Amino acid sequence: MPGSPGAPALVCSGVTVTVPSASGDLTLLDGIDLTLSERRTAVVGLNGSGKSTFLRLFNGLARPSSGTVTVHGTDVARDVRGARRRVGFVFTDPLSQLVMPTPVEDVELSLRGTGVPRARRRTAALQLLERVGIAHRAEHSIYDLSGGERQLAAFAAVLAVEPDVLVLDEPTTLLDLRNRGRLIELLDGLPHQLLVATHDLGLAATAPRVLVLHGGRLVADGRPGQVLPAYERWCADGFPQERAP
Ligand SMILES: Nc1ncnc2c1ncn2[C@@H]1O[C@H](COP(=O)(O)OP(=O)(O)OP(=O)(O)O)[C@@H](O)[C@H]1O
Ligand SMILES: [Mg+2]
Incomplete structure (x- = not known):
């Protein structure tokens, strides 16, 4: 079924994800x-709270x-x-x-599926790498790049396919302060x-809406000024459902 242009971009209705485990089904x-x-x-949410699982719903992983x-x-x-054409996904592990062996080739590969003609792909790929601040490593081996450099290269390759929606899993984790700011x-x-x-609450604060996942449940949803102080409190004192009644 084709997507309708006016529809809200991302919708979950009654979504539960369970996986089998030795001790019975595990609810993620x-x-x-x-x-x-x-x-x-x-x-935002603690390690293992379900953030990556939630993000992966939107590209079918x-x-x-x-x-x-x-x-x-x-x-x-x-x-x-169809969903993957609309959703560009940047994983935690670039x-x-x-x-491809080098960032520029990786971005060129992404550009293959777009309307950019072959003769212009290298220039366009270099421009994208410039845009994310990693053009100086364009022709280095992916394996010689630092973690942060790889993360930026992966980001450029995802931008190249011009998705409508970008889903980013901890995009600042590997970045130094300068590249985080960039x-x-x-x-x-x-x-x-x-x-x-993200675990980067400064980055989370730039979004008008913040969700908190805990134990696979949505426990807060609102503006960063309200949600993030509550989340910090819960991290220190325990989440509401963990405290004694
Ligand atoms: N395929 C799977 N089978 C079993 N358990 C899984 C599977 N995928 C995820 N989990 C578990 O589900 C929980 C949620 O994982 P998820 O990766 O979504 O957490 P997260 O909030 O992204 O954590 P982090 O902040 O550490 O990245 C974890 O306890 C994880 O071990
Ligand atoms: Mg995760």
Whole structure:
């Protein structure tokens, strides 16, 4: 089913994700009902709270055991390729998505699927690498790059395919302060809808809407000025459902 242009970009309806384990089914996400129409949404939560699993719903890498996930009206379970055309995904581990020997070749590969003619691809790839601040490493081996440099190269390759939505899993984790600042500035100027999971509360504070996941459940959803102080308190004192009644 084709997506409808006016539909809210990202919708989860009654989404639960369970996986089998030796001791019975393990619930990774539990009863997630959300419509994300804001240009930027941040997701925070403890290690193992379900952030990456939640993000992966939108490119079909995590599948709901019940409920539905749609991207611009396209049901991800029914048309995963259609959803992936709209959603660019930047993983926490950049090596999992860089497939070519050098950054410039990787970005050129991404450009192959777009309208950029072959003769212009190298220039366009170099421009994208320049934009994310890594043109000086364009022709180095991916394996010689530092973690942060790889992360920026992966980001350039995802930007190259011009997705409508960018899903970023901890995009600042490997970056130094200068590149973190550059990335935040770059994200700020992008026209894409962004969904970002992060432990970087400064980055989360730049989004108008912040979600808190805990134990696979959505425990807070609102403006950063309200949600982030509550999250910091819960990190120190325990989350509401962990405290004695
Ligand atoms: N395929 C799987 N099988 C079993 N357990 C899984 C699977 N995928 C994820 N998990 C578990 O589900 C929980 C949520 O994982 P997830 O990667 O979504 O957490 P996260 O919030 O992104 O954590 P982090 O901040 O450490 O990146 C973790 O406890 C993880 O071990
Ligand atoms: Mg994660």
